[in-house]
Amino acid sequence: xxxxxxxxxxxxxxxxxxxxxxxxxxxxxxxxxxxxxxxxxxxxxxxxxxxxxxxxxxxxxxxxxxxxxxxxxxxxxxxxxxxxxxxxxxxxxxxxxxxxxxxxxxxxxxxxxxxxxxxxxxxxxxxxxxxxxxxxxxxxxxxxxxxxxxxxxxxxxxxxxxxxxxxxxxxxxxxxxxxxxxxxxxxxxxxxxxxxxxxxxxxxxxxxxxxxxxxxxxxxxxxxxxxxxxxxxxxxxxxxxxxxxxxxxxxxxxxxxxxxxxxxxxxxxxxxxxxxxxxxxxxxxxxxxxxxxxxxxxxxxxxxxxxxxxxxxxxxxxxxxxxxxxxxxxxxxxxxxxxxxxxxxxxxxxxxxxxxxxxxxxxxxxxxxxxxxxxxxxxxxxxxxxxxxxxxxxx
Numbered sequence: 018x019x020x021x022x023x024x025x026x027x028x029x030x031x032x033x034x035x036x037x038x039x040x041x042x043x044x045x046x047x048x049x050x051x052x053x054x055x056x057x058x059x060x061x062x063x064x065x066x067x068x069x070x071x072x073x074x075x076x077x078x079x080x081x082x083x084x085x086x087x088x089x090x091x092x093x094x095x096x097x098x099x100x101x102x103x104x105x106x107x108x109x110x111x112x113x114x115x116x117x118x119x120x121x122x123x124x125x126x127x128x129x130x131x132x133x134x135x136x137x138x139x140x141x142x143x144x145x146x147x148x149x150x151x152x153x154x155x156x157x158x159x160x161x162x163x164x165x166x167x168x169x170x171x172x173x174x175x176x177x178x179x180x181x182x183x184x185x186x187x188x189x190x191x192x193x194x195x196x197x198x199x200x201x202x203x204x205x206x207x208x209x210x211x212x213x214x215x216x217x218x219x220x221x222x223x224x225x226x227x228x229x230x231x232x233x234x235x236x237x238x239x240x241x242x243x244x245x246x247x248x249x250x251x252x253x254x255x256x257x258x259x260x261x262x263x264x265x266x267x268x269x270x271x272x273x274x275x276x277x278x279x280x281x282x283x284x285x286x287x288x289x290x291x292x293x294x295x296x297x298x299x300x301x302x303x304x305x306x307x308x309x310x311x312x313x314x315x316x317x318x319x320x321x322x323x324x325x326x327x328x329x330x331x332x333x334x335x336x337x338x339x340x341x342x343x344x345x346x347x348x349x350x351x352x353x354x355x356x357x358x359x360x361x362x363x364x365x366x367x368x369x370x371x372x373x374x375x376x377x378x379x380x381x382x383x384x385x386x387x388x389x390x391x392x393x394x395x396x397x398x399x400x401x402x403x404x405x406x407x408x409x410x411x412x
Contacts (some may be wrong), residue, residue, distance in 0.1 A: 018064025019285050021266045023219060024166070024190070028096065028267060031285040032067035033060050033278075034223070035083050036074045037271035046076030054086045056278045061090055063282045069269050071100040071134055072119060084123035097123060098130035100170065103151055104140040112154040120163070131155065131164040132193060136181050137173035138352030145184065152185060166190045170223065172345050174330075175208050186216050191266070193221035195345075197231055198258045199303050200224070203337055214264045221267040226255045228271075230341055238302050245295055252277075253284040254299060260290040307340035310381060311374045318368035318378060324361050328368055328378055331359050335385040347392035359385045 019030040039049040039056070057068070068087060070079045080099060087095055099119055103110065120126065133144055133151070144151055158164045168191035171178050182189070192213050200206040213220055226232045232252035234242070239251050249257070259265050268285075272278045291299065314329040322328060334346040350358055362382035369378050 018282070019288055020064075023266055026096075029064055029066045029285070030266075030268060031060075031065055031281055032069050032098075032221075032267050032269040033057060033065050034269040034271035035068065035070045035079045037228075037273045038075060038079065038082065039273055040075075046078055048075055048078060048082055050082055050085070052275075053082060054089075056272060056275050057083075057086050058089070059275065060272075060278050060282065061095065065282065066095045067098065067130075067267060067269075068095060069098045069130075070123070072102040072115065073105060073134075080119060080122040084125065088124060092125075096129035097125060098132065099123060099128055100132040100134035101151060101155065102134050103143045104135035104137065106139075110143065110149040110151060112149065112151045116154070116158060116163075127163045127165060130166045130168065130191075131158075132167075133169040135173075136169050136171045136177065138177050138349055141173070141177055141181055144181075152188065156188060168192055168221070170194070170221075171209070172348070174349065175205050175212065178209055179212060182212070182216055182218075186218065189218060191219045191221055193223050193267075193269070195224040196220065196222045196259065196262075196265070197225050197227055197255055198299055199227060199231060199306060199340070201303075203307065203309075203340065205333075210262065210264065219266040220262070220264050221269065222259055222265055223269050225259055225268050225270060226252050227341070231255045234302065234306075238305070241298060241302065245298060249289075250280050250284070252280060254291070256281070256284050257289055257291050258296075258299060260288050261296075307336065309336045309339070310376050312336075312376060313374065315373060317371040317373065321367040321371045323365060323367065324356065324363060326357065326359075326361060326382075331385065332376070332378070332381060335359075335381055335388075338385065338388045342388050342392060344392060347389055350389055359383075359389070 020027040021030050039052045040047055041049050068083055070083045072080065074080070075082070083097070087097065101112065101115065120128070136144060143149065155164060155167055159167050168189050169181070170193035171181070172195060194206060194209050194213070195204060196206045196210060210220060232255070234251055242251055242254055246254070256268060259268055270277070270281050272281060310332055312329050312332040316329060318328040319326070334349055337343070338346050355361065359382040362379055364379040364383070366379055369376065372378065
C-alpha cells in the first residue's frame, strides 16, 4: 500500500468510502453488513487505514455499520472520517446534538477527520450563519481533542470554493473535491485543484471514477487502454491519472463489491503515474465521452439576453447533465433565484444570433429544464429552501 504524509501521519493513499456499501436489493438504506465487513476487513488487512462515512449515507445507517465493523480493529490501526450534514435542508441545526449522535453511532470517542459536508451555493449560507455556530462549535471540539483534523468537502462552483476559503481557509486542514480526468475540465476541477494548491490545502479526492462511469467504457475505448497497459483495469487508469497530481493526499473509492476492493488494493500497491503518451490517449478518450456544447464563455449571449441569464454557467451544468444527469446540477440550480434558472428563458433567440459557436441556446435551456424536472431535490420546494436559508433557517 502506498502511504502519504499528512502532518506527521502516514495515511493510506486509498481511502474506503462507505456511501456505496453492498446492498441485497435496491433499498439504499439496507446494507449487506456481512459482506461489507468482509470487504472492509480485506481492505484493512491490505493496508487501507482511512474509512470515510457521513451522517446521511445509506439512510443514516453507514456510520452505525462502519462503527460496528471497525470495532474488530485496534483503535490506533485506522482513521475514521465523517461529516456534519450542513448541506441538508433542515429548519434548524444543533451542532452539539448532531456531533454527539455521530460519536455514538460510530462508537468512538473522537473523530480522526471531520468535514463540513458539501459546501455549495446553498449550504455555504448555513455554515456562514452565526445563528447555528457550526464552525465555532467544531473548532471547539477540535481544541478539546474530539476532532483531530477538520476539513470540508465541496461540490460547489469555483467562486463558492474561493468565497469559503476566504472566510474559513485558515481553519481548514484539507479539502475534499470531485476530481477525475473527465471533471478536470467538465466541472472545472483543474481550477479548484490549483486554488487549493495555492492555499497550501491538501486535496482529498472523491468520485475518482465518477460513480463507476469511468470504470466501464465502450469496448473500443477499453481495448485501447488494455493495449497500453494489459495488466491494469479500466478503473486503474483513473487512479493512475490522479497519481500525477502532487497535491493529492487521499483518494476515496466508494467500493460496492469485493472485486472492486481487490482491484483497488492492487492498484494502490504501487505508484505508476501515466506517461505523456498515456495522458494524450486518456485525454482523447475523455473528449469523446460527452457531446459538449462548445461554449467558450465569451458572454456575448449574456449581453443580448433580455432576462440577463448567466448562459455560460447554465450551459456548463447542462453539459454535465448531457454526460450523466445527477443531483449536483440540480442542487446548483436550486440555489439560484427563479429568474436565474433555465426555466426563465423566453426563447427570444437573441443569444443564438450573437453566438460565435452557433449554439441553439433556447433549445438547450428547454432541454436542460426537462432534465432538471426529473431530478430530486435535497428536500422541500427549492424556492422555500432558498428563502429559509437566506432567513437563517426560518421557513
